[in-house]
Amino acid sequence: MKAVIQSGGRGTRLRPYTSVLPKPLMPIGARPVLELLLHWLRRSGIEEIYITTGYLGHLIRSFCGNGEQWGINIIYTQEIEPLGTVGALSLLREKLDTTFLVLNGDILTDLNLSAFTGSHRRHGGPLTIATTARPTKLDFGVIDEVGDVVVQFREKPTLVNHVSMGIYCMEPDVLPFIPNGTPFGFDDLVLCMMQKNVPVHTFRHSGLWLDIGRVDDFHKAQEIDWDGQVPSHQAAAI
Template sequence: MIAVIQAGGKGTRLRPYTLIMPKPMMPVGDQPVIEVLLKWLRRWGIHRVFITTGYMEHLIRALCGDGSQWDMEISYSAEPEPLGTIGPLRLLGGEIDEPFLVLNGDLITDLDLGEFITFHRRRGGPVTIGTTRKEIAIDLGVLDAVNDRLTGFREKPKEAYRVSMGIYCMEPSVLELIPRGVPFGFDDLAHEMLARDLPIYLYEHEGLWMDIGREDDFCRAQNGFLRDYKSLILGA
């Protein structure tokens, strides 16, 4: 199966670090996060990878090269201008004719990729989203009210949500839904598919997931990657 890694963003949430390097090259332990991601894909038998690039693409190309150091074949697709999270896939229309993976270039997970792909194939839909549960803390006192009368008070509550992991399995037919040359995010794709009554399936992962583009996850990864996660993800 082909994997597409999205690595074109500017990583504004991690500034000032991303002023000098693209977000997928931020270090996690002793390795850039995109290297961890590539080795994880290789562990699951993925050999063919496209990397969509934009911001500081020359640094990503210099690091990853042609992929031969990981027994992979890596090709690149440069955005002529920012095209959002899904828009760059339209540039690969002639390269993909089978189910494929799409991954954000700044994540770390121990997702069972074999089970995820099997789930997608069994459901038979055009898109499957890898999801996880994320607890969000609201660092304020939350007021419940009817009109102007208080009915309840919650001090710094935590709410759990089902969120996208930034990992998708897609059918080639999805590429036809993506417009050419304009920014198009996964939210746009989801709305378009819902409007057309096209099914999107959700695969829930209960294990490790970190979004390195978020400062708290980035710090958590630094504190524990070598000790707790490296062997779990890479088998090393």
């Protein structure tokens, strides 16, 4: 199993901190997000990892090197211009020749990768999205109406939606949908596949998931003992 860590973004949600450091190198305690991600992948038996870089990519390469300190092999790509959330996969067409993982470089989770990839293989489709439930507190009164008549009013409700965790299991069949040299987002990929009636599956996760690009999640991550933690959903080797 190969994994691609997407690390080319500018981290605009965490400015001004990311004016100095790329988002994957933002510190969580004594370690950057990216190192915690690499440890998680290594514990799950993944040893071949590609890191796509763009903004401040030289800092990521300087920190991680070739990965030998963690018992993994790291290969880098460099975006000359931003290619979006999955556009950088076009630079790895010849390398991604079997089932592979794609994940954002700014997330922390205890997702069981063995269960995730097992579900992907069982349904046999080309793409599986890891999802989780996320509450959103609205600061407005929400009106449900039929015509111009109010049928329900909810004052500042909390809505729960299932959201993408930024972790995907893919087959090489996905790569032809991604154009060369053109910014291309994951939303573009999913819409393109749906338009061509290619199924996109999901895998629901109920454990830990933090999006470090959000200030609230970044602060929550600081409260966790990542060295001492044994995640309840940690995967066995794939």
